[in-house]
Each structure stands twice: as structure tokens, then as C-alpha cells.
Amino acid sequence: MPEAQMDIALGFTIPSRNVRGRIVRLGPVVDDVLSAHAYPPAIARLLAEALALAALLGTTLKDVGGQLTMQAQTENGAVSLLVADYKPDAQGIGDLRGYVQFDVDRLVEMGGDPSLFGLFGKGYLAITFDQIANEQGVGGRYQGIVPLEGASLGKAAEHYFAQSEQIPSFVQIDVRQDADGWIAGGVLIQHLPEGEVGRERLHVRHDQPECEHVQILAETLKAEELTDPELALEEVLWRLFHEEDEVRVTARTGLAKGCRCNITHFRDVLSRFPAPDRVEMADEQGNINVDCAFCSRIFPVSLAGFSN
Numbered sequence: 001m002p003e004a005q006m007d008i009a010l011g012f013t014i015p016s017r018n019v020r021g022r023i024v025r026l027g028p029v030v031d032d033v034l035s036a037h038a039y040p041p042a043i044a045r046l047l048a049e050a051l052a053l054a055a056l057l058g059t060t061l062k063d064v065g066g067q068l069t070m071q072a073q074t075e076n077g078a079v080s081l082l083v084a085d086y087k088p089d090a091q092g093i094g095d096l097r098g099y100v101q102f103d104v105d106r107l108v109e110m111g112g113d114p115s116l117f118g119l120f121g122k123g124y125l126a127i128t129f130d131q132i133a134n135e136q137g138v139g140g141r142y143q144g145i146v147p148l149e150g151a152s153l154g155k156a157a158e159h160y161f162a163q164s165e166q167i168p169s170f171v172q173i174d175v176r177q178d179a180d181g182w183i184a185g186g187v188l189i190q191h192l193p194e195g196e197v198g199r200e201r202l203h204v205r206h207d208q209p210e211c212e213h214v215q216i217l218a219e220t221l222k223a224e225e226l227t228d229p230e231l232a233l234e235e236v237l238w239r240l241f242h243e244e245d246e247v248r249v250t251a252r253t254g255l256a257k258g259c260r261c262n263i264t265h266f267r268d269v270l271s272r273f274p275a276p277d278r279v280e281m282a283d284e285q286g287n288i289n290v291d292c293a294f295c296s297r298i299f300p301v302s303l304a305g306f307s308n
């Protein structure tokens with residue numbers, strides 16, 4: 001069943017190498033998210049890549065109430081804003097959503113296959129983890145911001161891990177589009193200090209040979225393997241790491257498109273505007289039509305419902 005190999009994230013560890021990682025492959029969920037928009041291919045590809053990265057990062061969240069948000073922003077690029085987020089739902093399925101704001105004329109000027117730098121110019125990537133704090137106050141909100149550098153979003157994310165979390169990390173994301181739709185595959189491999197797999201990090205050493213060894217193995221990974229809809233993710237891991245003593249799959253998470261927009265929220269936002277401004281925004285029927293940037297659904301908010 002090819003379907004079974006899509007919209008899935010696996011968590012894994014290689015205990016003997018102090019390595020932990022995630023591997024994901026997104027298929028229908030990418031098409032689902034993109035179906036709400038009419039993006040040109042370069043933008044669709046960028047969002048597919050961002051969704052795969054959001055899934056890699058988001059599945060490291062420890063609790064169901066948490067959320068991972070990625071935001072790439074620039075003032076001088078063809079893309080002005082890219083947002084992708086991940087939130088596990090009550091059933092433990094990872095809900096993904098995202099959108100891109102861009103200048104179509106500037107995109108056309110760049111031709112068919114613009115680079116990350118071409119799309120964003122001088123931009124930055126903000127990665128925010130929101131987790132419910134435990135009794136010891138561990139958790140809460142954590143945000144790291146890094147420049148949008150490197151050939152891809154994945155490489156920018158490596159900078160994030162190096163700078164913000166000081167964990168040597170390898171990220172690869174590959175995207176393809178064929179007649180059946182989009183497929184985005186990704187892998188995140190992190191090297192933890194001795195004996196810290198599965199525990200909180202205490203200190204970091206960058207000079208460990210295990211780290212280089214795993215990095216070299218990871219670089220043998222082919223884009224076709226990450227994006228092959230019929231190749232099980234377990235099989236991809238096995239091909240990469242079959243010489244290791246043990247590769248332990250620690251988690252398997254399903255992924256879906258999920259938007260959290262609701263009319264109550266939009267009404268709440270609009271209630272903060274002065275009443276005359278709201279009248280100005282309304283159509284002839286007395287509705288303010290608010291569209292969700294993520295899923296493009298339109299919510300008609302009636303002027304009649306406001307008390308101020």
C-alpha cells in the first residue's frame with residue numbers, strides 16, 4: 001500500500017552513537033494544504049519544503065498541547081512571508097498548515113527555479129516552540145531566530161540548531177512533484193552528548209567521531225529514497241544505518257492538514273476595531289468577510305453581533 005508510506009513521521013535513535021532523529025514523508029497532506037491556494041510551482045515547492053521541516057521539528061514536541069511555528073520573513077525578497085506550523089491534535093495526529101505571501105512580478109523576473117536567497121533576499125527564520133510548562137516550569141515558549149542562509153530551508157534549520165540549541169544537526173529535505181501530486185521527504189539527525197539520548201541536554205561537545213560518522217552516512221541519502229512513495233521509511237533508515245548495532249524506532253506519528261481558524265477568533269479580533277472601521281469593512285449584507293490565510297476559508301462576520 002503506497003498510501004501507508006506517506007504523511008508519516010518516525011522518530012528514531014541510534015543508542016550506540018548517541019544519535020536521535022526524525023524522518024518524514026508528506027504526500028496527500030501537501031496537496032491538501034496547497035489546494036487552498038493557487039501558488040506558482042516555485043512557491044508551492046517552497047511551502048512543501050517548509051511543511052516537511054515543520055513536521056521534522058514539530059514531532060519533537062513532547063506534549064499534545066504544544067505547537068511549533070516556523071516563520072520566514074524578509075523585507076526585500078520576492079517572498080515576504082512564509083508561515084508553517086505543526087500542532088498535534090487530541091488523537092496525536094500532527095496537524096500541519098502553512099501559507100506564503102509573495103510578489104508575483106518579482107517571482108516572474110527570477111525565472112523558473114529561484115534559489116532560497118533569490119526568493120527571500122536578506123531574511124531570517126524564526127522557529128518557535130510552545131509547550132505546556134510542567135510543574136518545574138520547564139517548557140513554555142522558546143524562540144530562536146537565525147538568518148536565512150544556505151541553499152535551502154533545511155540548511156537554515158541546521159544553523160538554528162547550531163546557534164539556538166547548540167546541537168550538531170543534519171537536515172535534508174527533498175521535494176518532488178509528479179502526476180499524482182507533491183511529495184516532500186525529510187530527515188533530521190541530531191547528535192547528543194554522551195549518554196543523553198532521551199534525556200535533557202547538559203553540555204555539548206562538537207568533536208565526537210560518532211557525529212562525523214553519522215553525518216557521512218546521512219550524506220549518502222538520495223532524494224529518490226526520501227520521496228519514493230512506495231519505500232517504507234523504516235527501509236530508508238535501514239539502508240542508511242544497517243551497519244549500526246541498533247536503530248530503534250521510537251515513535252510513529254500520522255500527519256494531516258489541520259487548520260485552527262474559527263469565527264469566534266475573527267469576531268474577537270474585529271471587536272478591537274472602532275465601530276466605524278468595521279462598518280467600512282462590511283459588505284452590502286452587513287458582513288465582514290474574513291478569509292483565513294492558511295486554508296482560504298471565508299468567514300462572514302455579521303456587524304449585528306458586536307456590542308461595542
Ligand SMILES: [Zn+2]
Nearest residue numbers: 259261292295
Ligand atoms: Zn483556516
